[in-house]
Amino acid sequence: MTGRIPIESVSPVVDCGRTPAKAVVGEWMTISATVYREGHDALGCAVVWRSPAGLKQPFTRMTEVGSGTDRWAAQIRPDLMGRWSYCVEAWSDPYRTWRHAVVAKLDAGQGVEDLANDLADGAEVLVRAIRLVPKDDRPRVTEAVLALRDTGADLAHRVAPALALERLLWHHPVRDLVSRSSSQAVWVDRPRAAFGSWYEFFPRSESGHPAAEGRPEHGSFKTAAERLPAIADMGFDIVYLPPIHPIGVVNRKGANNALVAGPDDPGVPWAIGSAEGGHDAVHPQLGSLDDFDAFVARTRELGMEVALDLALQCAPDHPWVREHPEWFTQRADGSIAYAENPPKKYQDIYPLNFDRDPKGLRAEILRVVTHWIEHGVKVFRVDNPHTKPVNFWQWLIDQVHAAHPDVLFLAEAFTRPAMMKGLAKAGFTQSYTYFTWRTSKAELTEFGADLVASADFMRPNLWPNTPDILHASLQHGGPAMFAIRAVLAATMSPSWGCTPASSCSSTSPGRPAARSTSTRRSTSCGRETGLPRRRPGTPWRR
Missing domain, CATH: 2.60.40.10 (Immunoglobulins)
Structure with missing residues (x-):
């Protein structure tokens, strides 16, 4: 108070x-x-x-x-x-106090002698009200003052004009003892923050042509654009693209997380950066930046928009590694530390260290985000935000919103509840949730109640599956279970998304492709299923 x-x-x-x-x-x-x-x-x-x-x-x-x-x-x-x-203001309302007392006394049969002071008090309140009401209504209030003071009229005629001002003085009250909250x-x-359906789409999986002699053909933005009308026809609002940047060559992983890549292995899209460029570049096989612009424009023509993956991590041959070694953690022997979640190792990923040169690193990331905004991207799906400082995200989102308030950020964080909610409070527009692992009625009821309790600051985006998450219910439930989970996702939350078969990260039928981030690695993802093989019912450990 x-x-x-x-x-x-x-x-x-x-x-x-x-x-x-x-x-x-x-x-x-x-x-x-x-x-x-x-x-x-x-x-x-x-x-x-x-x-x-x-x-x-x-x-x-x-x-x-x-x-x-x-x-x-x-x-x-x-x-x-x-x-x-906003703030809340409260005040003592002398007109409503006066009106309540007068009505009560009239109902009790009291006469003009009993209400003499009330009539005088009411006139004083209404005199104050004259300057508060719109000009067109001021004659009404003046007439009510004159009526209250007209000793030649009967009691009913004296009070009736003042009592009739209840609605007017509700909207334009006389206020005493005004108090304010903080x-x-x-x-x-913008409205898209509140609702929408997401379609995860790997452009390199859409070559538009059958593989020749069993060899895969790499898709491009031009060939992937041919798929966009079908996505629009299914009712999706957002086409989410995993990283479209050059993929690292040094320590590139092969199929099924093999430590040595074969000559035709495309590598992991989340191992970002090579001699061909970093986070502000486009993978050459996908096309040029102009091709990307055309893809974005075509998506908009169809009533959708592009969401771009923002994965703040680097392959060993990313330009940042050479130009800014201070942005990474160096080990005792002088080498740069690759990502680990012991005992797991991700030799093709170098995590960023946000504490060694925070000013320089922040400025560069803001430049990258602004670069893609200038190329039509207004939605970012942020990969593993819980592995970066929360105050960095608050700073970055505030900086972006200062110039581009229409930009949306989705936090891809399957992690502890406090961190998930903390990221939402830091400014993330939407948040991934535990929906994938909530399958029973009791679990879904509890899950839904928690979403409602956090509704003031956390907007959920429910995903039945992703390229590296396939719950046991989907592994064994058949097509019907996929439909059930999609319906649940789309009705329990205004925003939902899915990873369909045609959007897996493989480049050809039967050709497995691994995905890595700083804290996880998928298994295979063949075009026949579009989903990885994994231990039933086990969420990825972060």
């Missing part, structure tokens, strides 16, 4: 106001608070809210949620992207 009238339990408030709540443009958002005062005088409450430009919005009066609950609420509807703010923030995204 911060003023004369107590204002408590304001909602939505995330972590005592340290991070904004979330909403989207056009969404009705409920603001509520517990407000009460001593005695029997009437009080009023309102939401005072401001746009990202600091402009005060229309006065939004709150109503009590159930008589006697002292819980007040109102709905606001932001119409611009960006950081909004200001709270709400980040407002």
